[in-house]
Amino acid sequence: MNEKKSSFSGQLGFVMAAAGSAVGVGNLWRFPYLAAKDGGGLFILIYLLLVVSFGFTLLTSDLAIGRRTKKSAIRAYAAMVPEWRFLGILTFLVPVLIMTYYAVIGGWISRYIVVYLAGEGRAAADSGFFGSFLSSPTASLFFALLFMALTSWIVYFGVEGGIERVSRFCMPLLLLMVLGIALFVLSLRTAAEDGSVRTGFSGLLQYLRPNLAGLTLPRFLQILLDAMSQLFFSLSVSMGIMITYGSYVKPEVNLGHSVLQIELFDTVVALLAGAMIIPAIYVFSGTEGMGAGPSLMFVSLPKVFYAMGRAGTLIGLLFFLMAALATLTSCISVLESITANCMELFHSGRKRTTLVLTGIYMAASAVIALGYSVFYVEVKLPNGSVGQLLDIMDYISNSVMMPFISLLSCILIGWVVGPQWIIREMESSGHPFGRKRLYAAMIRYVAPFIMLILFLKSIV
Secondary structure: OOOOOOOOOOHHHHHHHHHHHHOOHHHHHHHHHHHHHOOEHHHHHHHHHHHHHHHHHHHHHHHHHHHHHOOOHHHHHHHHOHHHHHHHHHHHHHHHHHHHHHHHHHHHHHHHHHHHHOOOHHHHOOOOHHHHHHOOHHHHHHHHHHHHHHHHHHHHOHHHHHHHHHHHHHHHHHHHHHHHHHHHHHOOEEEOOOOOEEEHHHHHHHHHOEOOOOOOHHHHHHHHHHHHHHHHHHHOOOOOHHHHHHHOOOOOOOHHHHHHHHHHHHHHHHHHHHHHHHHHHHHHHHHHHOOOHHHHOOOHHHHHHHHOOHHHHHHHHHHHHHHHHHHHHHHHHHHHHHHHHHHHHHOOOHHHHHHHHHHHHHHHHHHHHHHHOOOOOOEEOOOOOEEOHHHHHHHHHHHHHHHHHHHHHHHHHHHHHOOHHHHHHHOOOOOOOOOHHHHHHHHHHHHHHHHHHHHHHHHO
């Protein structure tokens, strides 16, 4: 059974939904710890330069392909050039893999919401709390399935009825919450053991000031690659999601303006997340706490909230509610991409497709959630780290497949169909495409080179 093609009600609805896909765990968790690790303002400057060049190029490509072909990723590339059908299949596989673990991360965040609702901030601040939760089969499984069920329920009601409605509510609320907590953090102060006073404002300067100490060419290249991988993760490009969302965009929407709005919203949330988290860590844990790395959100931040006293319980609750909203909108976009592709492949309706996928990903989420207990494994990854089931899925999808897909996409657009194929679609609504020269240069020369470096780094 075929259903009428879904669409967003207008430019605002599309921008909010696309921004909801882009804004997620990458902004609130990954961006702050990378900024702290990679020289603060230096990382931020490099990231901003990449957003307006590289990020703009990939985001424009995905959205224009979707709107021009009116198809989801798995058939969009075949509509461009039939011989490149395989690229659509590769792109489809990325969200298929990501969806196996995204609800699990959402479940982790949901667990912390319950902890802070119960006023148990002291328990969350314990160094062993997060590890104990992960290794508990019952708790980790319950929260993962709960988050997966909520995601499926929203996708079940479609684009306008579910996704757009939730995104219109979540995105402005998310921005307000990030801004509010960031302003509150600036007022924090504490006395260190050496008698000095650390303030939120001095922590903000630590975050924004470029740290050039010990900077060498290899370190600069590593910072560049970190910023590039963050851009990938944050903007939801090269995984078919933005192609799917682009296929829902009406012809009269100014696509170039929409790209700018999505970039702006995503970047502002990331910068504010850093301004919220890093100064707080600095106030209560000093520069040593800023180097906590990936554990910063689930292990270090609860310690900060506990050190705030009574206010920390409320701040902790608000933070994890905000993180849950961001993760939910991203999780919705991943499942929507898979749903749209399956509807085209199997000529099935949205509700039936969503129900079948819900069953599949309930089972997959259960396996990944139990990967830290019942199905515990340790596998050495190409980057030298040791990972469990979630880490394996994340590495294959984000570190290997996405750079490879972007490389092939740049070759297809830049050298097979030509940049004009995209530019004509960007101007089809009657609006000018002001950055078309930058786009043409990036898609043909710069982006393929950088993607090749990232792909080789991920497999060597």
